[in-house]
Amino acid sequence: MKCELETTRLRLRPCRMEDIELAYGLWTDARVRHFLFDDRIIxxxxxxxxxxxxxxxxxRCGYGLWLAFAREGRCLIGFAGCLRSEGEAPSLIYGVQPGFWGKGYATEAAGAVLRYALASLAVPLVKADVDEPNVTSVRVLEKLGMRRTGRAIVAGRPLIYYEESRSRRVRSNPDIDPTPLHEPVRDH
Known part of the structure; x- marks a missing residue:
């Protein structure tokens, strides 16, 4: 499987089993997991x-979780991806190492995944939810142009829901061809 993405500053590659130490370290950092896993240590x-x-x-789908590395060097910046629940639209998820907060990396990584899903894979809809107190993540989703669709209290936590449809993205971005750019490249 080869579904690598690049941005101006980042190289994103699919998370593999041999990345468990990197991923586990990021996902269990108290500052990262606070909103990511409802502050639960996984x-x-x-x-x-x-x-x-x-x-x-x-x-199956051409998307999953990518680790985001600095293009220059091998430094792990964070991760971004889409999670899939059966019968549901994929859900955008992302996180950044605390040492890199406030530098636009979350927007850059999540934006690359969102564009890839909508433009290249022709996913019809991508959703996201964010803890309302996580104002930084709220700003990320708004910068990405995702539309706020609702709010709910889930397990005592206020969540805000967002979504972006392929049709809306194509209408608002004439640069996007209404047909998929390519099928995901997969090594077998």
Whole structure:
């Protein structure tokens, strides 16, 4: 499987099982997991399951979880991707190492994944939810042009829901061809 994405400053590549130490370290950092996993410390087995599900999604759908590295060097900046629940639109998810907060990396990585899903894979709809107190993530989704669709209290936490449709993105961006740019490249 090869679904690498590049931005001005980042190189995103699919998260693999051999990345468990990097991913687990990021996902269990107290400042990252605070909103990512509802402040729950996930187990190593949970992290492995997340990576396994991502690998299956890459094979089936062309998307999953990408690790984001600085283009110059091998420094892990964060991750971004789309999670898939059966029968649901993919959900955009992202996180950045605290040392890189406030530098636009979340917007850059999540934006690359969103563009890839909508333009290249022709996914009809991508959703996202964010904890309302996480104003930084709210700004990321708004910068990406995602439309706020609702608000709810889930397990005592206020969430804001967003979505972006392929049809809306194509209408507002004449640079996007209404047909998929290419099928995802996959190595077997």
């Amino acid at each position: 187990s190593r087995a949970d992290a492995c399951s997340l990576i396994e599900a991502s690998l299956v999604n890459f094979e």
